[in-house]
Amino acid sequence: MIELTAIREMREWSRARRAGGGRVGLVPTMGFLHEGHFQLVDRARAEADAVVLSVFVNPTQFGPAEDFSRYPRDLARDRTGAAARGVSCLFVPPIEEMYPRPGVVTVQPGRLADHLCGPHRPGHFAGVLTVVAKLFHIVEPDVALFGRKDVQQALLIRRMAADLDFPVTVSIAPTTRTADGLALSSRNVYLSPEERRAAAALPRSLDAGHAAFARGERRAGTVLAAVRAALAAEPALEVEYIEAVDPDRLAPVDAVEGDTILALAARAGRTRLIDNIILGQGTAADARVAR
Ligand code: AMP
Numbered sequence: 001m002i003e004l005t006a007i008r009e010m011r012e013w014s015r016a017r018r019a020g021g022g023r024v025g026l027v028p029t030m031g032f033l034h035e036g037h038f039q040l041v042d043r044a045r046a047e048a049d050a051v052v053l054s055v056f057v058n059p060t061q062f063g064p065a066e067d068f069s070r071y072p073r074d075l076a077r078d079r080t081g082a083a084a085r086g087v088s089c090l091f092v093p094p095i096e097e098m099y100p101r102p103g104v105v106t107v108q109p110g111r112l113a114d115h116l117c118g119p120h121r122p123g124h125f126a127g128v129l130t131v132v133a134k135l136f137h138i139v140e141p142d143v144a145l146f147g148r149k150d151v152q153q154a155l156l157i158r159r160m161a162a163d164l165d166f167p168v169t170v171s172i173a174p175t176t177r178t179a180d181g182l183a184l185s186s187r188n189v190y191l192s193p194e195e196r197r198a199a200a201a202l203p204r205s206l207d208a209g210h211a212a213f214a215r216g217e218r219r220a221g222t223v224l225a226a227v228r229a230a231l232a233a234e235p236a237l238e239v240e241y242i243e244a245v246d247p248d249r250l251a252p253v254d255a256v257e258g259d260t261i262l263a264l265a266a267r268a269g270r271t272r273l274i275d276n277i278i279l280g281q282g283t284a285a286d287a288r289v290a291r
Contacts, residue, residue, distance in 0.1 A: 001079075001082060001083040001087055001088060001089065001090055002088070002089050002090070003079065003089070003090045003091075003092060004089060004090070004091050004092070005091075005092055005093055005094060005097065006093070006097060007093065007097055007098075007138050010052075010089075010091050010093075010138050010139060011138055011139070011140065013089060014050075014052065014089075014138075014139050014140050014141070015140065017049070017050045017088075018140070018142075022048075022049035022050050023047070023048040023049050023050075023142040023143065024048055024049070024050050024051075024052060024139065024140070024141045024142055024143075025044030025045070025047055025048030025050070025051045025052070025141055025142065025143045025144070025145065026044070026051075026052045026053075026054065026135065026136075026139045026141035026143070026144040026145070026168075027040045027041055027044050027051065027052070027053045027054070027087075027144070027145045028054045028056075028131075028132060028135050028144065028146075029053060029054060029055055029056075030055070030056065030057045030058065030071065030186065031055035031056075031057065031073055031074070031075065031078050031186070032071075032072040032073060032074055032077075032078065032186035032189070033055075033077070033078045033081045033082065033186075034176075034184045034185075034186065035176055035184055035289045036147055036149060036175070036176035036183070036184040036185070037053075038081065038085045039147075039173060039176050039287055040145040040146070040147060040173055041053060041082070041085045041086065041087055041145075042085070043145050043171065043173050044143065044145045045086050047143045047145075047169075047171065048141075048142060048143055050088040050089065051086065051087050051088050051089070052087070052088065052089045052090075052091055052139050052141065053082050053087045053089070053090055053091070054090075054091040054092070054093075054135055054139070055075065055078055055090065055091070055092045056091075056092070056093055056098060056131070056135075057071050057073065058098075058127060058128070058131040059095060059099075059127075060099070060103070060123075060126075060127035060130060060131065061123075061124050061125075061127030061128045061131065062124075062127070063121060063122065063123065063124065066121075067187075067190075071186070071187075072186050072187075072189050072190075075092065078090075091138075091139070098131070098134065103130060106126050106127075106129075106130045107126065107129035107130045107133050107160060107164075108126050108129070109125040109126060109129055109156050111249075111251075112125075112152070112155065112156050112159060112249070112250050113125045113152070113156070114250075114251070115243055115245055115250055115251055115252060116152045116241065116243055116245065116250060116263050116265075117152055117265060117274065118152070120240055120241065120265065125152070125153070125156055128153055128156070128157075129156060129157065129160050132144075132157050132160070133160065133164075133166075136161070136166050136168055141168055142168065142169065143168065143169045143170075143171055144157075144168050144169070144170055144171065145171050145172075145173060146158075146170065146171070146172055146173070147172070147173055147174075147175060147176070148172050148173065148174055148175050148276070148286075149175040149176070149183045149184075149185070149274070149275070149276075150274070151172075151261055151263060151276045152250060152263070154170070154172045155172075155247065155250060157170055158170040158172070173287075174285060174286045174287050175275075175276075175283075175286045175287070176286065176287040176288075176289060177203065177283060177286050177287065177288050177289070178288070178289060178290075179288060179289075179290055180200040180203075181200055181202075181203030181204060181207075181283050182196075182199050182200050182202065182203060183202075183203065183273075183274075183275050184289070185273070187271055187272070187273070188271075188273075190269075190270065190271040191268055191269070191271055192269065194236060195236060195268035195269050195271065196268075198234050198236035198237055198268055199237070199268050199273055201230065201231055201233065201234035201237060202231075202237070202264065202266060202273060202275045203275055203277075203283045204230055205227045205228075205230035205231040205264070206227060206262055206264065206275060206276070206277045206282070206283060207277070207282050207283055207284075208226045208227055208229070208230035209223045209224070209226050209227040209244075209262045209277070209279065210262070210277060210279060210280075210281070210282030210283075211226070211282075212226040213256060213258075213279050213280065214282075217256075218255050218256055218257075219254070219255065219256075220244040220252070220253050220254050220255065220256050220260075221254075223244060223256055223262070223279070224242055224243075224244060227242050227262065227264065228242055231264075231266065236268060236269075237266045237267070237268055238266060238267040238268075239264065239265075239266045240264075240265040240266055240267065240272070241263075241264060241265050242262075242263075242264040243262075243263055243264070244256050244260050244261070244262050244263075244279065245260070245261050245263065246259075246260060246261075247259050247260070247261055247278075256279055257279070257280070258278070258279060258280025258281075259278060259279070259280065260278075260279040260280075261276055261277075261278060261279070262276060262277050262278075262279045263275070263276035264276070
């Protein structure tokens with residue numbers, strides 16, 4: 001595995017792979033890698049000949065009161081894990097390399113950020129889209145992998161690539177969960193044992209919504225009430241939003257369907273957690289790991 005920090009070197013490396021007839025896959029991350037990231041690497045390896053994994057904690061997607069400075073970092077461990085999982089190139093640009101001057105021109109999410117996390121994290125998706133656009137221009141991947149755990153982000157990136165004609169296939173992988181259903185996240189390391197226990201109510205409550213749908217319920221209000229009731233049983237969680245949205249517009253629906261996205265955000269102490277399911281599938285359709 002090669003490790004690069006300079007944009008010019010990264011672009012040259014990627015172009016050399018492609019000139020040799022290889023397909024390049026990109027897995028953008030903020031590091032502190034876990035099995036959810038590695039499942040994206042596995043998929044990238046299946047879809048490409050060389051896999052680039054970027055580690056960059058992007059300051060522009062964090063709000064002023066968010067956790068940029070304390071976001072978990074462990075590059076030595078990431079290096080070992082990425083190499084063991086078959087990453088060909090680890091791209092770890094310093095902040096000055098990505099932002100030598102404050103950016104003026106940015107990519108804006110438009111109305112796809114009107115619901116779900118958008119209103120709760122002003123500027124977040126513009127930060128995400130702008131850095132991903134930069135990474136797409138730097139790495140020039142044939143395929144890029146994103147996790148459905150961050151469904152609004154993944155669909156926004158797919159839409160950016162389509163609307164702005166990026167020559168890249170945006171592939172979205174299922175959420176990877178622990179045995180009790182909690183979606184893996186670098187931020188789970190913040191959780192106290194009590195908060196970690198309470199957090200398992202998030203996937204449970206989404207599955208309560210799935211169960212209502214499976215029983216034939218089609219009124220969004222009733223499905224959302226089932227989720228809310230399941231979450232209310234866990235007082236250690238403070239709900240930020242619970243929404244049922246359609247997968248194209250990411251706008252709330254009155255009548256749910258199998259492909260409706262059921263998504264929520266909640267706080268366990270200081271830690272903000274998000275999760276979602278495709279309503280007709282529930283968490284059973286997602287990947288599980290033992291830990
Ligand atoms: P992050 O490092 O948290 O910014 O995540 C980098 C990529 O990994 C994003 O595409 C995430 O959606 C994806 N990812 C993070 N956690 C999971 C998970 N539990 N399951 C699937 N994908 C994930």
